[in-house]
Amino acid sequence: MQTTIAAAIRAALLECDPHAKVMAARKVARDWRLGRLAFAFDAAMPETPGRPDAPELLPPGKMPRRKGGGERGRIALWHALAHIEFVAIDLALDMAGRFGESMGRQFVSDFLKVAADEAMHFSLIDRHLRTQGSHYGALPAHDGLWSAAHETRGDVGGRLAVVPMVLEARALDVTPAAIERVRTMGDERGARILERILDDEIAHVRFGANHFADHAERLGDEPGELWKSLVFRYFHGSVKPPFNDSARLAAGLSRDLYTALA
Known part of the structure; x- marks a missing residue:
């Protein structure tokens, strides 16, 4: 009997070991793409x-x-980035597994692609950490990243509004400065890793924006007004400048949308 997509995603989500989770996320995405699930x-x-x-x-x-500076500061920066990417694997897997039945096959395909990308990002960063004499798990990390998923577990619109269209969109704003920072530290390899991640994150935000627009259309709501209402309901931070307008536009977010909340 063929394994189901939900069972495969659940198993990947329950993996505790970082390397095993990376491999499981990539395998789910590959097996789905090849029609094995x-x-x-x-x-x-x-x-x-x-x-x-x-x-x-x-x-x-x-x-x-x-x-800010020195070896400890560099390691802390990369460790924080590794944790963000590690949790992002679960956010994308949960998106596909929790809402895929109602949202359809393309939705599943898109967010399993995101999960595989995040797994690759985590591996790149953890490998980079190891070249600096550290590794993921060497420092504490904050536990607030999963809260957005938990609070929107019953609302696909809320999940799309907050995770890709606020949290991942914020990465588009701050990553260029991080690239410059690591480049001034003489870390050219690290800068190239972040440039690759930035390109991928534009696509991830675009997936979220497109599926959110489709969801709003099915509900008969205007996407911008629905997005603002859901951000007010579920997001407990602030949407604030500076904004990377060009990257956000490439990701399908108009300036009028997010500046209304700034």
Whole structure:
């Protein structure tokens, strides 16, 4: 009997070991692309995905301040980026597994592509950390990244509005400065890694924006007004400048949309 897409995604989400999760996410995406998984949703997504014993997860307010320069500052920066990418694997898997039945095959394909990309990003960053004498899990990380998924677990519109269209869109704003920062540190390889990630994140935000627009159309709502209402409901931070307008436009986000909340 053919394995279902829901069962395969659930198994990947429950993996605790980072390397095993990376391999599982990439395998689910590949098996789906090759037609090896049935489009059936017979397995519930876990409320909390598998996590390794390290890093220690702390509330955002309890995180130690990151020092700006020196070796410790560089390692802290890359460790924080690794954690973001690690959680992003689960965010994309959960998106496909939790909402794929109602949203359709293309939705599943797009967000499994995102999961595979995030797995690759995590591997690149963890490998880069190891060249600096560290690794993922060596420092604490904040535990707030999954909260957006948990709060929107019953609302695909809310999930799309907050995760790709706010959180990932914010990465489009801050990554160019991070690229320049690591380049001034003499870390050209790190700069190239971040440039690759930025290109991929534009596509990820575009997936979210496109599926959100389709969702709004099915509901008979105006996409911009629906997005703003869902951000007010589910997002507890602020949408604030500076904005990378060119990257956001390439990702399908008009300036009128997000500046209305700034």
